[in-house]
Amino acid sequence: MIKINDKINVGGGRLLVIAGPCVAEDLELCLEIAAFLKRTTAELGLDFVFKASYDKANRSSGESFRGQGFEAGLEILEIVKRQYDVATLTDVHEAWQVEEVAKSVDVLQIPAFLCRQTDLLLAAGKSGKPVNIKKGQFMAPEDMKGALAKVQSTGNKNVMLTERGSSFGYHNLVVDMRSLVVMRELGAPVVFDATHSVQLPGGQGTCSGGQRHFVRPLARAAAAIGVDALFLEVHPRPFQALSDGPNSLPFDLAAQVLKEVKELHEITNQSLQNQSGCP
Secondary structure, eight states: OEESSSSOEESSSOOEEEEEOSBOOOHHHHHHHHHHHHHHHHHHTOEEEEEOBSOOTTOSSTTSOOOSOHHHHHHHHHHHHHHHTOEEEEEOOSGGGHHHHHTTOSEEEEOGGGTTOHHHHHHHHHTOSOEEEEOOTTOOGGGHHHHHHHHHTTTOOOEEEEEOOEEOSSSOEEOOTHHHHHHHTTTSOEEEETTGGGEETTTTSSSOEEOGGGHHHHHHHHHHHOOSEEEEEBOSSGGGOSSSGGGOBOHHHHHHHHHHHHHHHHHHHHHHHTSSSOO
16 A cells, blocks of 8 residues: 555555546646546545646657646646645656656656656655556566566655556557556556557557547456556547547546446455455
8 A cells, every 4th residue: 555645545445546637738627627526536435636747748749739838737736736635646757857846746657658767767766756657558567566666766665557558569559457466466556547548559640549438348347357546537528638639538428437437446345355365
């Protein structure tokens, strides 16, 4: 079990929801999404961390929207945190960013493409903040022990590992649900990123596509296997989203997914408690 803040622990049997827009497009949008997610998770009795990238440094095209800039993007996250009293999560892409970003958010996230970057992992660990490492699309789940060890070598034990799909040919991802079990056996809470797992990387030429209709069944499958947290990208108008619209969930579908996942998670968690050892 790891600690996010004084109110939220991960890995103790209570499901955490990490959700928000792919990128912090603007303050108004982030507040709208945060309000919906806080209300919905509270009604379901779920813990919630608001996520948004202040900068999307890994877009398919150099012309794609990245965010409002370093300072403005972090300010958006700070306002969301204050106004709705929620924990926040964002990506860091380079070691020099970590110290400043850590002042603004509760959780630092290592993007999947960067999960082997030693200097970045060490800097994130030294920040003292909880760290969420996304498994690279090119990584076997057991090989994430190296990334986990790098962060933990700093004395920071508050580390989560996230499954977000594996490359399957060109412009496609597939999810091996065994990875959730394997990564949990490494000793860290596991997160299932249901929306990035249905992404079609670079599938639209200058941007990525996605298969939103597969989010729901994959999220249910992960809940049935047993996860500690569910990661979702949520947007009130996905077709207008400036990043990852094709795999983002509109509000009504997000609420439905969260309800179903919570029900399955409770059944699975009770079943695991009645067994000896991990699944």
